[in-house]
Structure formats: structure tokens, C-alpha cells
Amino acid sequence: MIRTPRSTGVHDALASLRAIPLPPTPLLPLEIGGVRLHAKVESLQPVGAFKIRGAWWRLTSLSAREREDGVVAVSSGNHAQGVAWAAKRLGIEATIVMPRDAPPVKIEATKALGAKIVLYDRPGEDRDEVAATVLEAQGGTLVHAFGDPWVIEGQGTAGLETAEQLGRNPSRFVVCCGGGGLAAGLALACPDSAIVPVEPEGWDMLGQALRRGEIVSVGEPKPKTICDALQPDATKPINLGLLLGRSDPGVTVSDEEVREAQRFAFSRLNLVVEPGGAAALAAVIAGKVETDSDTVVMLTGGNVDPERFARTISTGTMRGRAA
């Protein structure tokens, strides 16, 4: 039973989020390189990331029977918290498969939301296999982090909200990409807006897929990145299908460019943004993306390890607010 993601589904998802109610995240003005643009601050969601949108919409769309059987998700932390948050509110049992090297704050937060955690070793085990084993043992519905029609529609609500706040569709969304769930959702929600994916160096599996027109998997040994939230092995056909012809291959950013963006968000916007959530901002600051006054930069998550964040803001060049 395949569902095609629909723009009407995005509108339905937004109505469902408003009914919780989950208030819109702020759209803040900011200026970079003399251009005034906008930041959509998804790091201020109750779970600290946009993932709450898709998780909520997927879980509310389950049948009564499916709800009884519980859900299983695989995530390094933000989708985990989104699913756990929605599951807790809906009284659904959630089992989350997480890499053992996920940020401890993300594992703890997911546990605190009442989810059952199954840890796996990122380099050795295949996370989809771990999830399959869990599903076989206990049943339930897999809530994929990005390759799921409801999840994509749910993430798209960030686009509808942005358009409402801006008073028009943005010229472009500059968006941090892992598997491409948010990017696909934005493409669905705002057909007039360009989508510019930003990925960590070495992890541009969406960019490569868009370039080649087919799914590309990350090679071994897997590259290192500080963007723990942006390391899926490959995008999925459903995401690629929505983005092909709609989106440039986008750009990549280095760890140091990401840290620079975290410092910018800290010192100029008073925001805590995690590495993976700062990738799009990093690309704009580095001048890798064309911008105009209708450009919207997605700040997708803010769940940082305190000590790592303390190191990031204590080193490097800090830009003054009005510099």
C-alpha cells in the first residue's frame, strides 16, 4: 500500500499540528554579506528539531490497530525525539534504534520521553537490519526518518508556515539535508520555491543522487563529519522523485564552516544550533549559495552536547552582532 505524498496532505498535516497546538516556529530576519534574508528556526521546536512535524503526522495517521502494535524508528537522535514525543502524546509504544555514538543528550532525551532504546554500533551493524530484527521480534510499524510519505508531508508544514509568515512563497529554501525528508516536503509544500540542499562534505548522497538521477550510497570507510544528524547512507526513491527537476544538487560544507555558522547563530542570533542544523547557514555564510531578500535558511535542529558546544564557542573568530 504505497501512498503518494500530496500537497493536500501537507495542508492536512499543518491542520493537525495546529490542533495540538504546536505553535509556528519563528521566522527571524538576519543579514549576511549585506543581504537581508530570513531564518526559520526549527531548533526552537519542543524536541529541538523539525522532526516533530513528520513524526506527529505519521503517528496520527496510524489506524487504531497499528497504534496498538507500536512503532519502531531508526535515528541518531532528532527523529528519535520526534517519534518519542508524538508516541507519548498519543499513547503509542515507541522503540528507537540509535547508533551507540549518537550524542548522549539525544539518547537521554529520547529515553526521558518514554521510548525504548536499542543501541547499535554505527560502523559495524546496518541500522536497517537492526530495525528489521526489532520489527520481526515485536511487530509494529516502521516510521522511516525520511523515506515515508506522511513524514515528508509533515516536514512540508515548515514550508507552509514559512510562506504564511513571509506573506509569499520564499524564492528559495536553503536546507540542511540528510536523507532529504525536509527538502522533499518543502518542494511539495511550496512549488514556486527553489530548493537548495546543503550536506556535509563527503555525505552529499542527495546531491550526488540529484546529479546522477539515481540513488548513490556513501562509500567505505565512511567520512568523518561533526554533523551527526546528516549521515544517512543514501536518500530514498520517494525523496529523489520529489526533488529531481525541482532542486539543484546543492552544495557541501566543511566541519569548520559549520562551526563558524554555530558561532554566528550564537553571537548574532542568541540561538543554540547543532552542527547538522547549522549546515544551511554555513553555506550562506561561506558565500556558496545565492541569496536575496526572499531567501529562507532552515535552522533545523539545536540539540548539542554542552561540552562540545562550549568548545565551539570558545574557539575561532566570534563575529559581533552588528559586524
Added chain:
Amino acid sequence: MIRTPRSTGVHDALASLRAIPLPPTPLLPLEIGGVRLHAKVESLQPVGAFKIRGAWWRLTSLSAREREDGVVAVSSGNHAQGVAWAAKRLGIEATIVMPRDAPPVKIEATKALGAKIVLYDRPGEDRDEVAATVLEAQGGTLVHAFGDPWVIEGQGTAGLETAEQLGRNPSRFVVCCGGGGLAAGLALACPDSAIVPVEPEGWDMLGQALRRGEIVSVGEPKPKTICDALQPDATKPINLGLLLGRSDPGVTVSDEEVREAQRFAFSRLNLVVEPGGAAALAAVIAGKVETDSDTVVMLTGGNVDPERFARTISTGTMRGRAA
């Protein structure tokens, strides 16, 4: 020529801010001690503090002749940036008298906005005397940080905005207080809402004034506090007049309670809040203030010194997001 602050003035001020446009700051849901309440996040203003409201309204209300003569302000940093920001946009020359021990980031940010800075030594010199000397030498209008009718009306716009976002007047505003400009503005804007001032230990000059019904000045030697933004020597009659009979004397918070609140804002809300901006939140977390679902906690500013902030988040107990 005395102006009486009026609630109609607050409405006019809000219209003026919307015309810039200065978008509303977010009202975020949060949960403390099992109670769901709201945080008004003024640390996300373009200058990182609510002070932009009163400064803008004061400066736009100057006559053409007054604008030509420039403005003078005394501030440890946030009012300074508010005045400098408004002055820059309106093409007015601004001279800001700042204590030499103000956070360097605040001095730098004020300079970067184009203001002329005059530094004084906090313990030795009287800042009002320094300002008087500057005014005598160069003329211009003094923009007082809190004891000014336009400034009070301007700060009150935060109350109108909050009521709009909440759909009703809050039951109470828990508000960080220095001289009482914001508290007086909120009292004016939302006549149905209780005002609960929160001040640093030893600096409860507003609380003492409310208790005695007359202005009380801080004694010597001045107490130490990490809340650099909340150290006025005394409130002013205009503020006391608006708050007497409207506001409890409020509560005080310790440096450690303030740091705890900064860590809470960091780990639970992904927000950077400065010590003085976290005082109200500190009082709520410490259980010193009664709360309900219509309580609004003002997070008034976020301009922190990076190294001090890094130390704050690296020490003490960090609360998990969902703890």
C-alpha cells in the same frame, strides 16, 4: 514638559514597531515543575534584548530639531544597543555612556552600530553625572534607560504582543527588573495582568521601593551580581508610580539560580540567555513564584560573553530536555 505614560501610547508604539517592521518575538511553550507556561523570548530581538522597543519609540518621538542635536544614553549594554540601533536607522547621532566593566561584547556591538562610546568607572564615577557632563558639552536629548515615559510605553509593547499571541492577557508576567522600565510598561499595557518583578540578590531596589512606597538606593559597597544588566542604583518615581498597587515587591535570585536558569534555557529551549535575562526564569525554576498556564516568563536579553557562557554550560547540573 512631563509626559504621562499612557496605554494609548503603548498601542501607538506597537504600530510604530510593526511599521519598521520589527516582527513579534516568539512566545514559546515550556513546562516547569509540571506546570505548562510561556516564555516571551525578547533575547531574539535584533539587538538581543527588549530595549529596542523603548529606544525606538523614544527616538521616533523626537522632533526634527531634537533629532539634529543627537541623543545621549547611559547603559551597561542592552539599552545602549537599542538606542544605537534606532539612532542608526533614523540617522541620529548617538553617544552612549557605558561602564568600563560592561561585557566587551556589548561595548563592541554598540560601537558596531555606529554609536560614540564614553566609558566610565562603575564604582568611582556616577553615571548620571558623566551623562550630564556629556549633555552639557554637546547638547542633545537624554534617553533614560527606564525612567522615561516613551521608553516605558515602548517596553509595554512586549505586553500587547504577548496578549495577542496568547489570545488573552496573561495572569501574570514574571519579569527581570533593573530600574523597572519593562515592568512599568507591562503594567500599563495589560491592566489585568499581575506583575512579578525579579531582581538579583542585593539589587532589589524596585522591590524595596514597592515595599516602602518610596525610592530606595543601593548601599555601598555595592553587592556583586552576575546580572550586569540589572544594576541601577534605584528605580525612578515614574516607574514606581505605575507599579505601586499593581505589583508585588517580587522576589530575588542568586547568581547560582541564574546560572541554573541559563543552563535550562540552553539545554531545554536551545536559547542563549544572558544572566540578567534569565532572572525571571530562575525565580520560576527555584519555585519562588506561583505559576499557572497563563503565566508568562520574560526572557529579556541574550547578550553573553562567550567564555563566561561556555563556563556556565560546562558546569553544574544540566537538565535533559524532557526531564
